[in-house]
Amino acid sequence: MRRFFYLMSLARKSAWNRRGTLSLVVLCIALSTLLLLGIERIRNQIRENFVQAVSGVDLVVGARGGDIPLMLYAVFHLGGATNGMGWESARRIAAHRDVAWTIPLSLGDSHNGHPVVATTPDFFDHYRFRAGRRIEFAQGRAFDALFDVVVGAEVARKAGYRIGSSLVLRHGNSDVRLAEHSDKPFTVTGILAPTGTPVDRALYISLAAMEAIHIDWQGGAPIPGFQVRADQVGKFDLTPKSITALLVGLKSRSRVFALQRELGAWKEEALMGVMPGVAMDRLWRMLDIGERVLLLVSALVTLTGLAGLASAILAGLGERRRELAILRSAGARPLDILFLLACEGVLLVFAGIAAGLLCLVLLLFAIGPILASRYGIVLYFSCPAREEWLLLGGIVVAGSLASLIPAWRAYRISLSDGLTLST
Amino acid sequence: MAPSSAPFAVELRDVRFSWPGQARPVLDIAHLSIRPGERVFISGPSGSGKSTLLGLIAGILRPGCGHIVVNGAALHAMGASARDRFRGAEIGFIFQQFNLIPYLSMLENVLIPCRLSARRQARASRQAGSPREAAARLLERLDLAPALWERPVTRLSAGQQQRVAAARALIGAPPLLIADEPSSALDADRRDIFLELLLAECALAGSSLLFVSHDGALAKAFSTTLRLNDLNAAAREESA
Numbered sequence: 001m002r003r004f005f006y007l008m009s010l011a012r013k014s015a016w017n018r019r020g021t022l023s024l025v026v027l028c029i030a031l032s033t034l035l036l037l038g039i040e041r042i043r044n045q046i047r048e049n050f051v052q053a054v055s056g057v058d059l060v061v062g063a064r065g066g067d068i069p070l071m072l073y074a075v076f077h078l079g080g081a082t083n084g085m086g087w088e089s090a091r092r093i094a095a096h097r098d099v100a101w102t103i104p105l106s107l108g109d110s111h112n113g114h115p116v117v118a119t120t121p122d123f124f125d126h127y128r129f130r131a132g133r134r135i136e137f138a139q140g141r142a143f144d145a146l147f148d149v150v151v152g153a154e155v156a157r158k159a160g161y162r163i164g165s166s167l168v169l170r171h172g173n174s175d176v177r178l179a180e181h182s183d184k185p186f187t188v189t190g191i192l193a194p195t196g197t198p199v200d201r202a203l204y205i206s207l208a209a210m211e212a213i214h215i216d217w218q219g220g221a222p223i224p225g226f227q228v229r230a231d232q233v234g235k236f237d238l239t240p241k242s243i244t245a246l247l248v249g250l251k252s253r254s255r256v257f258a259l260q261r262e263l264g265a266w267k268e269e270a271l272m273g274v275m276p277g278v279a280m281d282r283l284w285r286m287l288d289i290g291e292r293v294l295l296l297v298s299a300l301v302t303l304t305g306l307a308g309l310a311s312a313i314l315a316g317l318g319e320r321r322r323e324l325a326i327l328r329s330a331g332a333r334p335l336d337i338l339f340l341l342a343c344e345g346v347l348l349v350f351a352g353i354a355a356g357l358l359c360l361v362l363l364l365f366a367i368g369p370i371l372a373s374r375y376g377i378v379l380y381f382s383c384p385a386r387e388e389w390l391l392l393g394g395i396v397v398a399g400s401l402a403s404l405i406p407a408w409r410a411y412r413i414s415l416s417d418g419l420t421l422s423t
Numbered sequence: 424m425a426p427s428s429a430p431f432a433v434e435l436r437d438v439r440f441s442w443p444g445q446a447r448p449v450l451d452i453a454h455l456s457i458r459p460g461e462r463v464f465i466s467g468p469s470g471s472g473k474s475t476l477l478g479l480i481a482g483i484l485r486p487g488c489g490h491i492v493v494n495g496a497a498l499h500a501m502g503a504s505a506r507d508r509f510r511g512a513e514i515g516f517i518f519q520q521f522n523l524i525p526y527l528s529m530l531e532n533v534l535i536p537c538r539l540s541a542r543r544q545a546r547a548s549r550q551a552g553s554p555r556e557a558a559a560r561l562l563e564r565l566d567l568a569p570a571l572w573e574r575p576v577t578r579l580s581a582g583q584q585q586r587v588a589a590a591r592a593l594i595g596a597p598p599l600l601i602a603d604e605p606s607s608a609l610d611a612d613r614r615d616i617f618l619e620l621l622l623a624e625c626a627l628a629g630s631s632l633l634f635v636s637h638d639g640a641l642a643k644a645f646s647t648t649l650r651l652n653d654l655n656a657a658a659r660e661e662s663a
């Protein structure tokens with residue numbers, strides 16, 4: 001036992017002695033670790049983020065079409081607009097005996113590239129994220145007057161909005177200045193606390209406000225010669241004609257399939273009810289092949305790194321034959337030599353893994369805020385998950401096997417050289 | 424297995440050895456014995472098999488046939504692992520040159536045998552209190568200043584290196600010291616100083632010394648001089 005610790009300390013000193021050459025090998029292994037674990041972690045956390053953003057919603061209802069596009073657009077505000085569903089249907093679903101609450105969502109406008117979501121104050125009461133947490137107001141309150149707007153944490157942070165700030169919405173996602181609703185500015189009445197979900201990056205107005213700003217618009221442009229001033233819109237009927245989607249919470253989860261069937265057979269228009277978890281699962285399965293390819297590529301990078309490790313130690317063996325003979329003369333067995341060299345390899349593997357993990361943490365620190373503000377994806381640090389331990393274990397096992405190559409060579413050398421060494 | 428209980432420090436009988444793949448034996452020795460505490464000088468031309476003989480006595484190599492008994496242990500009958508353990512405990516070894524491990528300090532180089540062999544460590548502790556203390560005493564007597572002890576060994580002169588190697592061979596007082604041309608990389612003055620120190624230390628430790636060289640001028644300092652080619656039947660056949 002004592003002997004093994006001694007050989008380990010020899011391996012450590014020997015590796016440190018040749019740190020110039022070996023640091024490149026460690027770097028390779030560090031990059032491999034970073035790649036393997038980074039991909040795994042970002043993949044998992046993106047999934048988690050998506051799932052957490054809709055916790056508590058039993059069905060997402062919209063016009064019949066693709067379930068994934070509806071989810072992505074209505075909940076995550078990603079991808080292209082989907083067809084709308086009639087307001088009348090939304091009201092009837094809200095009144096359904098199985099339904100506890102509904103949140104209508106109407107999308108289409110934007111502000112500084114952030115989506116504007118028209119909804120009802122119910123949104124702030126019923127929307128849940130990350131294991132049932134409620135949305136909270138950092139400042140202010142929900143919209144009340146027609147041109148009130150509530151902004152997400154990130155929106156407020158980026159533009160420096162406070163309660164009472166005035167802002168103008170833009171029609172669609174275009175960058176065209178002409179398409180601004182500049183005649184109907186909004187006043188910030190509430191700023192939401194950060195959630196780590198797409199809520200942070202959105203602005204919330206009432207459905208009536210959405211109607212009001214489009215009253216003198218048609219087909220994506222103002223109607224020429226027809227303009228309704230902000231103080232005149234109250235005279236019009238501001239009930240929406242259609243919305244993008246309806247988030248539905250049920251009194252009892254077990255009724256979800258029944259309601260889904262009912263929606264599928266809706267007479268007035270073609271509707272569908274999407275279970276968020278099911279749609280997300282389908283999405284992940286579609287992305288699976290890409291993820292597998294990424295994983296394969298990083299595994300190959302790791303193998304390259306480990307081959308580098310084996311060859312770097314092998315290359316150093318020639319000039320270390322003396323060293324091995326000295327150890328042999330002092331009573332080291334050929335198996336000790338094997339252990340010594342294997343130790344050195346494994347030590348480098350561990351050093352590489354440690355450096356890789358450090359890089360990963362630093363990288364998450366560096367890109368975390370960017371991902372959070374651009375895409376609403378929150379990365380966080382936690383103890384490695386089971387898959388990550390498996391990946392790390394895989395690197396260690398493969399690294400140990402790679403280390404056995406030079407170790408075996410050294411074993412052969414010390415057997416054949418013995419003490420008779422000519423130089 | 425105490426040194427005094429065995430009649431000979433080293434005894435070879437009818438030993439024959441040939442390298443793998445070679446039909447002719449390098450060594451064919453009918454009899455060779457070294458008494459405890461004896462200082463033996465073995466000379467022979469290059470390639471005559473001196474290092475091979477030392478490898479056999481050190482238990483690195485195994486004879487094709489014959490008996491090799493070192494300090495009472497029958498090496499020819501022991502397994503490889505047992506011979507390695509035996510060598511670590513009972514034999515000190517000095518090479519011709521490059522005797523030191525570059526990434527260890529001088530002190531750590533001297534302590535290698537104690538780290539690898541518990542028996543060697545126990546003897547060093549018994550002699551000086553601790554292996555470190557034993558190493559320190561040896562280095563001091565071999566004229567290596569304490570300032571050098573913790574420093575890397577790569578900057579040492581050839582003479583200093585060989586003295587560190589001698590300290591490593593002597594630590595824990597092994598019954599047998601084997602030196603394979605340890606002075607051939609030194610100039611005449613340093614060689615004499617080194618030899619004097621080595622012989623004195625061997626006497627102090629009570630170790631037998633087996634010293635190999637092709638430089639016959641060194642022979643006068645030894646109690647016994649052997650010429651390998653006289654002992655070796657394989658060499659006689661060749662010249663005949």
Ligand SMILES: Nc1ncnc2c1ncn2[C@@H]1O[C@H](COP(=O)(O)OP(=O)(O)OP(=O)(O)O)[C@@H](O)[C@H]1O
Pocket residue numbers: 416417420442443449467468469470471472473474475476637
């Ligand atoms: N590891 C080995 N494998 C095969 N043959 C060897 C090996 N070592 C030595 N020999 C052969 O054994 C013979 C004796 O070599 P050895 O090294 O014992 O000679 P030596 O007397 O020590 O020479 P020198 O004075 O040059 O050190 C030589 O012919 C050599 O080629």
Ligand SMILES: [Mg+2]
Pocket residue numbers: 473474475603
């Ligand atoms: Mg030789």
